[in-house]
Amino acid sequence: MAYERVVGSYSQQYAQLRDYCMELKEKNPNTTVKIEVEPPEDPDSEERKFKRIYICLGPLKDGFKAGGRDFLGLDGCFLSGPYPGQILTAVGVDPNNGIYPLAYAVVESESKDSWKWFLDCLGDDLELFRNSNFTFISDRQKGVIPAIAENFPNAEHRFCLKHIYDNMKLSWRGKFYKEMLWKCATASTIQKFDKRMEEMKNHNLEAYEWLRKIPPQHWARSHFTGRAKSNILLNNLCEVLNRQLLDGRDKPIITCLEYIREYLMKRIVNVQKVQDKCDGPLTPSTAKIFKLIVRAAAKLKVEWNGSDLYQVTCPWGDQFVVNLSERVCSCRKWELSGIPCTHAVASIWDQANNGIDTGIPESYCLPVHWLTTWKEMYKFKINPVNGPQGWKKSDVPTTIIPPKPHPQIGRPPKKRKKSAAELADEMMKSKKLTKTGKSVTCKSCKQVGHNSRGCKSKKGGGSQQAGVAGHGDAAHGSQQAGVHGSQTTQSTPQAS
Numbered sequence: 001m002a003y004e005r006v007v008g009s010y011s012q013q014y015a016q017l018r019d020y021c022m023e024l025k026e027k028n029p030n031t032t033v034k035i036e037v038e039p040p041e042d043p044d045s046e047e048r049k050f051k052r053i054y055i056c057l058g059p060l061k062d063g064f065k066a067g068g069r070d071f072l073g074l075d076g077c078f079l080s081g082p083y084p085g086q087i088l089t090a091v092g093v094d095p096n097n098g099i100y101p102l103a104y105a106v107v108e109s110e111s112k113d114s115w116k117w118f119l120d121c122l123g124d125d126l127e128l129f130r131n132s133n134f135t136f137i138s139d140r141q142k143g144v145i146p147a148i149a150e151n152f153p154n155a156e157h158r159f160c161l162k163h164i165y166d167n168m169k170l171s172w173r174g175k176f177y178k179e180m181l182w183k184c185a186t187a188s189t190i191q192k193f194d195k196r197m198e199e200m201k202n203h204n205l206e207a208y209e210w211l212r213k214i215p216p217q218h219w220a221r222s223h224f225t226g227r228a229k230s231n232i233l234l235n236n237l238c239e240v241l242n243r244q245l246l247d248g249r250d251k252p253i254i255t256c257l258e259y260i261r262e263y264l265m266k267r268i269v270n271v272q273k274v275q276d277k278c279d280g281p282l283t284p285s286t287a288k289i290f291k292l293i294v295r296a297a298a299k300l301k302v303e304w305n306g307s308d309l310y311q312v313t314c315p316w317g318d319q320f321v322v323n324l325s326e327r328v329c330s331c332r333k334w335e336l337s338g339i340p341c342t343h344a345v346a347s348i349w350d351q352a353n354n355g356i357d358t359g360i361p362e363s364y365c366l367p368v369h370w371l372t373t374w375k376e377m378y379k380f381k382i383n384p385v386n387g388p389q390g391w392k393k394s395d396v397p398t399t400i401i402p403p404k405p406h407p408q409i410g411r412p413p414k415k416r417k418k419s420a421a422e423l424a425d426e427m428m429k430s431k432k433l434t435k436t437g438k439s440v441t442c443k444s445c446k447q448v449g450h451n452s453r454g455c456k457s458k459k460g461g462g463s464q465q466a467g468v469a470g471h472g473d474a475a476h477g478s479q480q481a482g483v484h485g486s487q488t489t490q491s492t493p494q495a496s
Contacts, residue, residue: 024055054103060102060382062380069092070135070228072091075239090122115147133154133155187222297346
């Protein structure tokens with residue numbers, strides 16, 4: 001009773017869901033909330049069974065658009081309460097390469113239908129159309145691939161490289177395959193990608209054929225477009241958010257949604273504290289990357305053609321062409337990330353040496369990496385809301401009831417289930433071999449399948465010896481009973 005009073009009732013909060021959404025939209029303008037219920041069996045009934053809810057807070061929507069990066073990670077995680085469901089999330093990337101949560105939803109399950117509905121709501125908020133050039137990254141969850149293909153056919157859909165490697169480890173393990181997969185994925189040109197794939201083919205033809213079945217435009221930088229202004233290969237954006245929401249996933253529906261909103265509200269404040277300590281034209285993360293690029297650019301040789309083109313030669317013989325007016329390089333790294341590559345920085349220095357005013361090299365970074373853009377994203381604040389006692393009552397005549405309960409046996413788990421590959425990696429790191437699938441040999445009977453403690457033959461032999469000894473004691477007791485009848489009750493227990 002105390003827990004229900006503090007946290008809330010799992011069933012009664014569904015009836016207050018419309019009131020909560022009205023309060024949320026009133027306190028945070030431009031917020032989108034959509035509730036969908038199951039089709040009623042009786043149209044005259046005043047009850048509607050909950051199906052799903054979508055929330056995109058107005059401040060987060062405005063902040064994401066101010067960032068200027070059309071890139072989102074999609075993922076889902078389980079609810080661990082008495083009612084089944086999944087939390088779907090859409091997370092962007094801020095100029096400091098941090099997460100920027102945009103929208104979240106509670107749905108009945110992770111399926112094609114639920115993902116299509118979530119993407120439809122997301123498209124309405126971001127004003128996306130079927131021909132929009134947007135970029136998504138996912139873990140290839142159930143239903144998300146066909147949902148993106150149907151809703152946004154022209155969108156670029158990346159697959160998380162870690163999950164590709166996890167599937168690869170089931171057949172081919174070892175450091176070589178991990179390094180070769182990473183080299184193939186990080187190659188920025190098609191020529192370099194083909195060379196890496198040929199190396200894998202010469203080493204293991206089966207692994208090469210397996211990897212070739214996955215279209216490279218989903219996982220290799222050489223086949224990415226530059227629309228996203230990001231070269232991210234891993235979908236750890238959503239993993240970071242899901243870890244932060246772990247303690248709220250076993251709460252009632254409104255308490256869970258409030259836990260998410262409060263985390264997002266506090267996160268903006270924490271990021272602003274970091275921003276107040278920063279200076280310079282670039283964000284801290286981009287500044288570290290650019291510092292390494294500048295250091296490597298000092299070793300390059302540059303030749304100018306008198307116009308906008310530069311020929312850059314590396315110490316190991318590679319040669320690239322840089323066009324400063326179009327801000328592209330034949331290595332494609334500048335195009336993919338929005339940060340000038342080493343060849344571009346060397347060309348900027350050569351241009352300055354020829355008396356052309358170029359400005360600082362940092363100015364050639366795209367606005368998605370500027371400190372001013374980072375601050376612009378986080379100037380939109382999430383406002384707090386009142387408690388249930390201050391909510392306005394919805395005038396909708398029907399009442400939302402919870403879905404069909406799905407009680408779990410035992411205590412709900414907090415940690416996610418790890419795959420066989422992850423468990424194997426942990427075992428290798430701990431240097432302890434598992435006994436799973438191993439057979440033991442009994443030291444007593446030398447048979448396989450049990451140890452000496454559970455040996456049946458040993459127990460049987462002991463009972464047989466006890467029976468022989470007992471029979472002799474009983475006979476001796478009977479003889480004594482003939483002489484001393486009063487000692488029968490004492491002799492018989494000793495014999496047994």
